[in-house]
Amino acid sequence: MRIITFATLGILCLTWISGASDLQDRCDKLSQGQLQSVIEFLAADVLEGRAPGTRGGELAEIYMHSLFKQLGLKSRFQPFTLHGFQLSALNVSAWGRELLFLEDTVGSYTRAENQFSIEGDVVFAGFGIRTSLWEWDDYKKTDLRGKILLVRVNDPGLFIPQIFDGSTLTYFGRWIYKIEEAAKTGAAAILLIHTTPTAGYDWQVVKNSWSGEELYLPASLENDLKFRGWIREPSLKSLLAENKIDLEKLYRKSLSRKFRPMDLGFKIRISGRNSSRQLRTRNVIAEIPGSSGKSIVLSAHIDHLGRDDQLEGDQIFNGAIDNGSAVAAMALIARIFADAGKELHYGLTFLACQAEEAGLLGSKYFVANSKREEIAANINFESTPVWEKSLDAFAAGGRYSTLEEAVRLVAAAQGLGYSRFSLTDQGLFYRSDQFPFAQAGIPAIWLSAGEKFASGRNHIAEFFKGGTYHTVKDEYNPAWELESLRQTVKLAVGLIEHLNRTRELPRWKARLTFPVQNPEGKSVKTINK
Ligand SMILES: [Zn+2]
Known part of the structure; x- marks a missing residue:
């Protein structure tokens, strides 16, 4: 013993x-x-499948609340509102040519109207990136109010390994960033150009994830960007070819820091049928x-x-x-x-x-x-x-x-x-x-x-x-x-x-590949190793 x-x-x-x-x-x-x-x-x-706002989603919330309580922890719900939008028809057209919903284009119209129609000048905005981290600005303070932006996904590092983070995707290459940044320009719509190598997945994935209801936090809708969507590259190419615009030429220009938004000299009309709703959902939080x-x-x-x-x-x-x-x-x-x-x-x-x-x-x-x-x-x-x-x-x-x-x-x-x-x-x-x-x-x-x-x-x-x-x-x-x-x-x-x-307090140490706000709300630039 x-x-x-x-x-x-x-x-x-x-x-x-x-x-x-x-x-x-x-x-x-x-x-x-x-x-x-x-x-x-x-x-x-x-x-x-526990989707937010559904019975299964709510059951998952109640389960977590109950589980935390069972462990003797204080648990609380944190409710929040989401706006949901779902298209039942979408028509993107130019020069009398119409692109097909789901086959050529998908998207989300983020206003309450059931019928909508937007027409605007088409502007190619390169990668749609604006960051001091790599001294890159595709927008150059251009007035883009009311425009329809065509934007490439991924970042220039995929094509020029010496810039950005090479083939490692930075946040500036994500489609979600492109939409956030486009929303700051006053543009009316964004069409992200889909290719499998730049997106990292094929059109089927885009089609699947954009064919149902899209959910948003209300704060992300407080801007003029009414339509956020995707267009398939071959469909866009055929549309541009009608007016002898060579997409490859535009792509080459977008690989330079000197790039400026390019008005392509034609209008696109985006119209469709939309349904919208608000829903409440909840985080569950427990503390020690x-x-x-x-x-x-x-x-x-x-x-x-x-x-x-x-x-x-x-x-x-x-x-x-x-x-x-x-x-x-x-x-x-x-x-x-x-x-x-x-x-x-x-x-x-x-x-x-x-x-x-x-x-x-x-x-x-x-x-x-x-x-x-x-x-x-x-x-x-x-x-x-x-x-x-x-x-x-x-x-x-x-x-x-x-x-x-x-x-x-x-x-x-x-x-x-x-x-x-x-x-x-x-x-x-x-x-x-x-x-x-x-x-x-x-x-x-x-x-x-x-x-x-x-x-x-x-x-x-x-x-x-x-x-x-x-x-x-x-x-x-x-x-x-x-x-x-x-x-x-x-x-x-x-x-x-x-x-x-x-008692170590974790801190940043390396060059960041995404924009960060420090506690004072100022953006943090490069922090060297
Ligand atoms: Zn996950």
């Missing part, structure tokens, strides 16, 4: 030094049932306070794509991995800290956010209504791996801040390597809930067990690129090992302990 006691003491001393802990041991002891339960419920058919007055926000979105009645066979987008497993990771971390009841320097805020799939709307709303200086960092979970053990970890977005070094240390202490996420060309850092935190100047990462799985397979890349991501095939599987989910939980627990022990 005595020997065991000494041994236990020895282990205790060692854990204080090395950072291994009782909390991390709890991760090793999580049962298969505990790892499964949240995913199993959220991915059930009865939740019908800390002594410093600052907290680390752990986030995971509870919504997914809902259901599609047009589909034959399975119509439900269950979103088991996107994002059931990530919510499971967050909930298990909440359980571990709630059970342990330890004093914390940095408190923990658990944000189960809504409407991520509609454009990170729940996390945007949360950040806009939080005090920036009270948030030390954001650790987001997205499509958390559910498979075998991984040999490493990644922190998407970690390279911008001191969080990467912290994750590297924690991973090493847990016997894991560290590698950067391989899918950087997809801009995934900008596409989940860590990003609104980063935009507000809060160091943020998407934390996950990594892509080097024990068997040599890359399950994560297979999920994103192999036809499961955002399809009805993203379903719960009781045979999943869930070891990489457990590892993700343990990494986060280790990282939270590390930040609490060192």
